[in-house]
Amino acid sequence: xxxxxxxxxxxxxxxxxxxxxxxxxxxxxxxxxxxxxxxxxxxxxxxxxxxxxxxxxxxxxxxxxxxxxxxxxxxxxxxxxxxxxxxxxxxxxxxxxxxxxxxxxxxxxxxxxxxxxxxxxxxxxxxxxxxxxxxxxxxxxxxxxxxxxxxxxxxxxxxxxxxxxxxxxxxxxxxxxxxxxxxxxxxxxxxxxxxxxxxxxxxxxxxxxxxxxxxxxxxxxxxxxxxxxxxxxxxxxxxxxxxxxxxxxxxxxxxxxxxxxxxxxxxxxxxxxxxxxxxxxxxxxxxxxxxxxxxxxxxxxxxxxxxxxxxxxxxxxxxxxxxxxxxxxxxxxxxxxxxxxxxxxxxxxxxxxxxxxxxxxxxxxxxxxxxxxxxxxxxxxxxxxxxxxxxxxxxxxxxxxxxxxxxxxxxxxxxxxxxxxxxxxx
Numbered sequence: 001x002x003x004x005x006x007x008x009x010x011x012x013x014x015x016x017x018x019x020x021x022x023x024x025x026x027x028x029x030x031x032x033x034x035x036x037x038x039x040x041x042x043x044x045x046x047x048x049x050x051x052x053x054x055x056x057x058x059x060x061x062x063x064x065x066x067x068x069x070x071x072x073x074x075x076x077x078x079x080x081x082x083x084x085x086x087x088x089x090x091x092x093x094x095x096x097x098x099x100x101x102x103x104x105x106x107x108x109x110x111x112x113x114x115x116x117x118x119x120x121x122x123x124x125x126x127x128x129x130x131x132x133x134x135x136x137x138x139x140x141x142x143x144x145x146x147x148x149x150x151x152x153x154x155x156x157x158x159x160x161x162x163x164x165x166x167x168x169x170x171x172x173x174x175x176x177x178x179x180x181x182x183x184x185x186x187x188x189x190x191x192x193x194x195x196x197x198x199x200x201x202x203x204x205x206x207x208x209x210x211x212x213x214x215x216x217x218x219x220x221x222x223x224x225x226x227x228x229x230x231x232x233x234x235x236x237x238x239x240x241x242x243x244x245x246x247x248x249x250x251x252x253x254x255x256x257x258x259x260x261x262x263x264x265x266x267x268x269x270x271x272x273x274x275x276x277x278x279x280x281x282x283x284x285x286x287x288x289x290x291x292x293x294x295x296x297x298x299x300x301x302x303x304x305x306x307x308x309x310x311x312x313x314x315x316x317x318x319x320x321x322x323x324x325x326x327x328x329x330x331x332x333x334x335x336x337x338x339x340x341x342x343x344x345x346x347x348x349x350x351x352x353x354x355x356x357x358x359x360x361x362x363x364x365x366x367x368x369x370x371x372x373x374x375x376x377x378x379x380x381x382x383x384x385x386x387x388x389x390x391x392x393x394x395x396x397x398x399x400x401x402x403x404x405x406x407x408x409x410x411x412x413x414x415x416x417x418x419x420x421x422x423x424x425x426x
Contacts, residue, residue: 009195048077199260228265
């Protein structure tokens with residue numbers, strides 16, 4: 001499967017192709033089975049010819065020669081895991097339409113920059129990633145369709161980082177837990193490629209002391225799981241019009257793989273109420289505000305007992321909010337006519353992010369309207385425990401014109417909400 005990356009590190013040159021353009025390209029590949037989204041059959045030479053092809057990005061350029069008019073079409077499907085689960089089709093414009101010229105498995109053109117070669121034809125520098133048994137590889141490669149290529153050659157990779165921390169997998173000899181991301185790739189001045197990465201590692205012995213915090217398969221990065229401290233590293237390469245070569249003085253690289261420095265583990269903390277009534281883990285990435293009245297924010301109501309801020313920016317704020325609610329009975333707690341301090345309009349039901357809370361929770365997902373310049377979404381769990389009503393909420397506040405991945409943030413917040421606990425002694 002393909003690993004996850006927070007955002008694309010390359011400012012891509014992918015075309016904003018229309019449905020009509022994609023259909024014309026794909027008809028030259030798979031005929032009548034083509035649609036603007038892909039093909040019901042796969043081209044000859046792929047691992048699974050009876051599979052479906054799903055088109056990704058399209059890049060137009062002069063990829064075969066300085067005068068040719070070509071299109072590189074990225075796709076998923078048709079290829080085995082060993083062949084990257086997809087690849088790229090190279091089509092060239094002829095007098096009677098597009099013609100398939102080459103197939104490059106594993107070289108998925110999804111996040112790429114177009115550069116000129118010595119003779120004027122175009123090449124692509126691309127970011128790719130893959131994961132296998134909990135280990136993610138993130139890499140940069142050069143794709144030159146004018147170069148004679150054999151399937152056995154594989155990708156022309158010039159930098160790779162490895163991350164086994166997300167999958168909690170020790171690798172290497174001696175065994176280590178490693179973390180690595182490629183965060184940004186710049187291409188100025190022409191011919192220079194600067195790569196900003198973050199890397200870290202801990203030894204097997206260090207991992208054993210914190211292994212209980214490893215949690216996989218929930219989110220990336222996992223807000224409640226073990227993570228590693230990483231340090232920034234900058235790698236410089238030069239494209240000479242034919243190949244990519246490392247600049248002198250780069251941080252340590254063996255072959256093409258960046259070597260991470262030894263760092264440390266990051267584990268979540270814990271917040272216990274002053275009266276000992278409840279506790280909740282605090283992810284290392286979150287900031288805790290013990291008294292929201294002294295630090296007002298659109299993401300947390302001033303009535304909150306504690307506010308756990310999700311890492312964000314001034315235009316988007318998110319938090320887990322914990323409050324004690326004035327309710328005199330379990331029924332009033334779990335079936336309110338309104339939710340104090342937020343909105344009188346709510347929709348009872350499962351908001352889809354959290355597992356059940358102990359104590360018999362009632363769940364409400366609802367729109368809360370405006371808070372100054374912000375729009376606020378809130379999902380709430382209510383718990384009646386020890387004759388006290390507790391409200392644990394996940395709040396996302398963002399400026400009205402700001403695009404935000406509410407699902408991803410909400411998932412991370414609700415994982416924390418789902419860990420709300422009462423001491424076992426009570």
